[in-house]
Amino acid sequence: MCPAPVLFNPETEYDLIILACQSWFLSPSIPIASFLKTTEAQRLLRGRRVITLHGIRNMWVSAQEIIKQKLSAAGARLVGNIVLADRHNNWIAGITIVRWLVHGKRGPTGILPRAGVSDADIRNASRFGEILLDSIKNNSYDDLQQNLVAAGAVRVKFDLLLIERNARKIFVKFARNVLHRSTISAEKRSAGVSIFKGYLLFALFLLSPIVSVIFTIAGLLIYPVARKKIKYYQGILLKS
Numbered sequence: 736m737c738p739a740p741v742l743f744n745p746e747t748e749y750d751l752i753i754l755a756c757q758s759w760f761l762s763p764s765i766p767i768a769s770f771l772k773t774t775e776a777q778r779l780l781r782g783r784r785v786i787t788l789h790g791i792r793n794m795w796v797s798a799q800e801i802i803k804q805k806l807s808a809a810g811a812r813l814v815g816n817i818v819l820a821d822r823h824n825n826w827i828a829g830i831t832i833v834r835w836l837v838h839g840k841r842g843p844t845g846i847l848p849r850a851g852v853s854d855a856d857i858r859n860a861s862r863f864g865e866i867l868l869d870s871i872k873n874n875s876y877d878d879l880q881q882n883l884v885a886a887g888a889v890r891v892k893f894d895l896l897l898i899e900r901n902a903r904k905i906f907v908k909f910a911r912n913v914l915h916r917s918t919i920s921a922e923k924r925s926a927g928v929s930i931f932k933g934y935l936l937f938a939l940f941l942l943s944p945i946v947s948v949i950f951t952i953a954g955l956l957i958y959p960v961a962r963k964k965i966k967y968y969q970g971i972l973l974k975s
């Protein structure tokens with residue numbers, strides 16, 4: 736990994752830093768993970784207030800947990816989180832994102848909607864700016880996340896949350912045993928990547944609709960537990 740040189744002075748004492756993030760394979764994307772590792776980022780973030788802003792498909796909670804840890808380790812104070820996601824169901828959003836990222840066609844085409852975060856959601860995100868402005872004017876960030884959540888800044892679906900947390904365990908195993916294992920041959924790694932690709936397509940298009948129904952029902956049956964989990968992921972605190 737060789738991040739591009741930063742174009743800011745890391746010694747600047749910003750009042751607030753907005754960190755625009757993406758999830759890739761349920762982890763912080765390589766650009767954001769690389770950025771957070773730089774000494775400039777460490778210097779910039781130390782002692783600063785930070786708001787994370789995710790522009791993703793629909794699975795971001797695992798990436799955010801990692802970012803929370805990195806920010807805390809850097810001595811930054813996370814004061815807010817805003818998530819802009821594709822609001823179509825997981826299956827449709829899966830098809831449209833593959834069409835967009837692999838074939839370069841964002842759409843809409845036929846019955847398929849335009850991929851990614853909708854223009855309306857991007858336009859309406861200005862309401863979060865107004866909430867933030869209040870915090871800045873009052874120099875009080877304690878209620879910021881609560882106000883952002885009340886305005887719809889972070890929607891957490893219990894079924895997606897469980898799918899994501901379970902899938903990440905498999906992703907991590909794959910990364911450890913195939914991608915990052917130095918002793919594995921190039922042929923075996925390439926075969927492993929093909930198997931992973933097949934698994935991803937199977938999990939996204941065949942398994943996830945069934946699992947989604949099961950997890951949604953489970954969420955209703957254990958509503959208090961589900962509610963507690965959703966509240967945690969809508970918040971900015973880091974589990975100790």
Ligand SMILES: Cc1cc2nc3c(=O)[nH]c(=O)nc-3n(C[C@H](O)[C@H](O)[C@H](O)COP(=O)(O)O)c2cc1C
Nearest residue numbers: 757758759760761762790791792793794795836851
């Ligand atoms: C390699 C790769 C992996 C991705 N993995 C995820 C993911 O795990 N969760 C998610 O919600 N979106 C995922 N996405 C979608 C991105 O977060 C983002 O929504 C998409 O790339 C469009 O944004 P962009 O135009 O800024 O790239 C992935 C995209 C790429 C390129």
